[in-house]
Amino acid sequence: MDPPLFSRDFFRPPLWHDWGEGFVRQTRCEGLPEPQWGLWNSTLAQELGLPEAPTQEASAYFSGNGPQMPWCSAYAGHQFGLWAGLLGDGRAHTLGRIPAGNQEIQLKGAGMTPYSRRGDGRAVLRSSLREYLGSEAMAGLGIPTTRALALMTSHLPVRRETRETAAVVARVAPSFLRFGHVEHLAWHGFPTELKRLLDLLMVFHYPEARHQPNPVLSVLEEVVERTAHLMAAWQSVGFCHGVMNTDNMSLLGLTLDYGPFAFLDRFDPQFIGNHSDQEGRYAYDQQPWIGAWNCAVLGSALSALIDDEKGIQVVLGRYNTLFATSLLNRFRRKLGLQQALPGDQPLVDTLLSLLHQNRADFTRFFRFLAQDAVQTEPARLEEEEEFQGPSPWTEWVRDYQERCAREEGSALARAQGMRAINPKYVLRTYLAELAIRQAQQGDFAMARNLESVLRTPCDEHPEFSSWALAPPDWAGALTLSCSS
Structure with missing residues (x-):
């Protein structure tokens, strides 16, 4: 029998919870003082067996004030093409798995973790609302993504470029495991844990790989295929991620970590969504190549378990054909x-x-x-x-x-x-900006309406038809950075 909703034992430990301090640490959230509800995804909540309307108990858990000890994981990665070493969940706490669908719930912005480095572990309302709406917009387009369940706000001040207020977004996925987790275990001397990670992936996410002659190579092949299809999906709707570092790449082929993302307005293949990306490494037309580069890095990290360099190169070599075929098929349908x-x-x-x-x-x-x-x-x-x-x-x-x-x-x-x-509506940057400005005044009406429209972006929604127009002139002055 499943434990009662939001009881102390409601969240099951993540599948990787006992892998030792080289991979995972438990720590309490700092939580939000005097938290307020911003958004509650009632549609997703019901899919997960949670209440349609938010409750007081849910408020405590999703603001980081619950009684449990969440888990934080270590990972590494290449950032803007350079090895960054140990990174980890600097502001993410995994509450655990919930019974329905075996999904993990993670809080982003609930305070410092053992991997916060010099950060404060907080997220601001601006970036949290963008992540919430961005992930739900991608889900509405049918593109693999993490999901957003809740957004909690507080008057707690947080300093970024300016003084802002804190928020916590609760996000959901079958797993938040990243390319960077493999890199960390491979390059920092945890061979046993690396093998356990691949076993976990095969048992719960890639079961057919277990029956192949080289199971780990088969996992790599599946990740490469999912990544190629994901890049094609992004390109077909004009989505620009902005920070395609290896630590932001999902081992399940999900769109992960919504920072300075943007949907194209006027078509420009060299559009750069992140003004911190001065070299244009993650521009729209570079995303497919970066997907291939990141897969190559993953292949290198897995080489000790595969012991078939030729096989790795054959698998990686399929990426370009998979991507090109998938993208052409998507444009055919468009x-x-x-x-x-x-x-x-x-x-x-x-x-x-x-x-x-x-x-x-x-x-x-x-x-x-x-x-x-x-x-x-x-x-x-x-x-x-x-x-x-x-x-x-x-x-x-x-x-x-x-x-x-x-x-x-x-x-x-x-x-x-x-x-x-072909969607009538996408989450244009200026629409997100307008919703943020209203939310910063305590009004989430536009954010809720955007969430509703973006859930079915191909429908007409005549009452919101102005959101389908070309953006106003002032939208051209908006910029996004890694703090977005």
């Missing part, structure tokens, strides 16, 4: 193309070039293309002022129309399918 024909890649490449040259809004373009009239009269694209620029669309529109004619099914059915996958 264009309403069900068949795979030889000329599809040039059609997509030309389109992306035109989007860039004409500074067209990425999300709005594909949504516009999905309208019934466009499917029957593609030349209308030339008449739309927001898509006009130095490069005419005439030739591409003709090629696209000819390509659509080779598809089975009606134009109406094609448009309906396109509207089902």
Whole structure:
């Protein structure tokens, strides 16, 4: 029988809780003084067997004021391409697993941990709300991600670039294990724990790998595949992570750690979402390559357990093909193309070039293309002022129309399918900023409405149609950094 909700024994220990001080430490949260509810994800809560409405008991746990001793893990990583050594959960406390779905719940911002280094272990309302909305926006788009369950606020002052107030976001995932966990155990002399980590991954997340001739190599192969598909998913919706360090890469292929992320407005392949990234290492067009680079680092860290260098290189070598195929298939669906024909890649490449040259809004373009009239009269694209620029669309529109004619099914059915996958709404940076400004005044109405709209981003939501417009001019001045 499961223990009562939010009793002392409600959270089961994480699967890695007994791996010794080289990997995990227990420590109490500092918690938030006088915590207040900001957001409670009632939809996710019900999926997890938790109350639809937040309770007083939940408030204590999700503000870091519960009676339990959470767990914090050590990990390492490469940050901006350089080895950073020991890192770890500097402001994350894992409460444990909950019975429903065997999901881990982790608090971010509940105070210092043994791995805080010179940090204060806190998170501010601004970054916490962005993570909450960002992860739920990605879930609404069907992209693998950690989830957000709760957001707690406090008047506790926290100093970043300016004086802000503290917050804690409770996030959920089957596991928060990262590439960096493997790196830490491999390069800091914990071979037994590294083997246990791979055994855990195989038992709970990659069970088919256990039956392969080289099980650890099979795990690497699956992680490489998931990472390639994840990068394709990001690119297809114009998502820019901002800090793709190896310690921010999930071993389960989830979008992890929402810092200076952004969704593209006007299409720019070299868009840099993080103004701390002065070299543009994590720009939009670099994300696929960085995914491959991070997988190579993971392969190197696992080499002692695999003992098959040629096999590792073969697995890593599949990344580019997996990514390219996955991305092309996603763009086919965005264009309403069900068949795979030889000329599809040039059609997509030309389109992306035109989007860039004409500074067209990425999300709005594909949504516009999905309208019934466009499917029957593609030349209308030339008449739309927001898509006009130095490069005419005439030739591409003709090629696209000819390509659509080779598809089975009606134009109406094609448009309906396109509207089902091309979002009308994404979490644009300026929308998050407006929600943050209101939340800082104690008003979470816009944040709750955004959460609701982003849960079904392809629906019309006519009462919020202004959120689907191109961003206002002032949005161009917004910048994001690693503290975002």
